[in-house]
Amino acid sequence: MTPTASVNERIQLAVKGVQGSTCDTELAKGPWEFDKGMAEYGPGASSEDHIPLGAPVQAQIPAEYRAASDEVLQERIRAAKATLGDDVVILGHFYQRDEIVQHADYLGDSFQLAVAAKGHPNAKAIVFCGVHFMAETADVLSNDDQAVILPNLAAGCSMADMADSASVEECWKQLTEIYGTEPNAEGKVPVIPVTYMNSSAALKAFCGRNGGIVCTSSNAATVLEWAFERAERVLFFPDQHLGRNTALAMGIALEQMPLWWGRKALGGNDEQQLRDAKVILWNGFCSVHKRFNVGQIEKARQDYPGVRVIVHPECPMDVVQAADEYGSTDYIRRAVEGATEPSVFAIGTEVNMVQRLAAQYPQHTIFCLDPVICPCSTMYRIHPAYLAWVLEELVKGNVVNQIVVDQAVQADAKVALERMLAALPK
């Protein structure tokens, strides 16, 4: 296998028993094999991921796309994109397959891509090759006359789906009953909600309405500081690990970070625990980053003395603490880009991104901490067949798979997003 083989090629080889292993051999199939009623997130998803009721369902795409070879699909995508010209902008998340990323006008993390969408006010369509919450954010930040398209509606995010509006509203009600709403002598309110970018627009809107804010994995510490200037406590959702890792680095004790279980009274805590809390962590997690463990780091250090271990803050606390560094996808990318001497990197984030870095920087040895090939199962639902379909429909004048966020939700979500932008160092 060449170091430039894409994740898809590696999965195909693993399935044939030629080289490597994958967490789910079904990943080798076309996503349309699973777009038949969508009872689950699809191959590679964790058994702990439960798709919420009412999640968007992807209809079967026409047979001509399902049957087309990779070469034909690539050619059709190029041709449709050329015909559409500046009318379309294609955004690709770092975790997308190489076969998609090669067509992206922009490659980045969810927030960088939302900003890129905003920077193209003249494009009639924004094709977001990422997952559902990202397309929603692009719709919030783009102009009303622009259509944001998600090539496969089944591309959700299991972490984002772990916090639904009804459960968060119920949690907020219970917390408000305990804390009240009056500011203390310093003028700080009892609690402020902070949502990770990886959440539905409805939850961003909830934060907008309740004095809260959005954060990303690169600015979570700045956002928490902003929140603690205004509140005694923070309710952080949906990712417990990003919340815990960030708060711990700020010197907050673990005992002051109770976990909130959505379906239990007081989230499974007693009243005193919640009164003593500084950060109440929602019990959400990313199945992809949860796969990393300390044993993998120890093995990397054994195999490659001097290895630089960098992990994403969605990884569990013990993994972040055992690593040399941690940071967002953009931090990881810049760390590799900035290495002047040939180095060995063991990286704890989604395998498509790691594999791409390995191909881009052959002077370094770069590998994913998890030897089993297990891409984000929902990002992987964006297959070239869907991209070809949505683009060719646009050429015909049809907008398919548009993501539309309700206007009232947009307005409140924008408030929380703008607070984040204003909180960042200029």
Ligand code: SF4
């Ligand atoms: S990698 Fe994790 S957080 Fe990111 S889209 Fe996939 S499931 Fe969601």
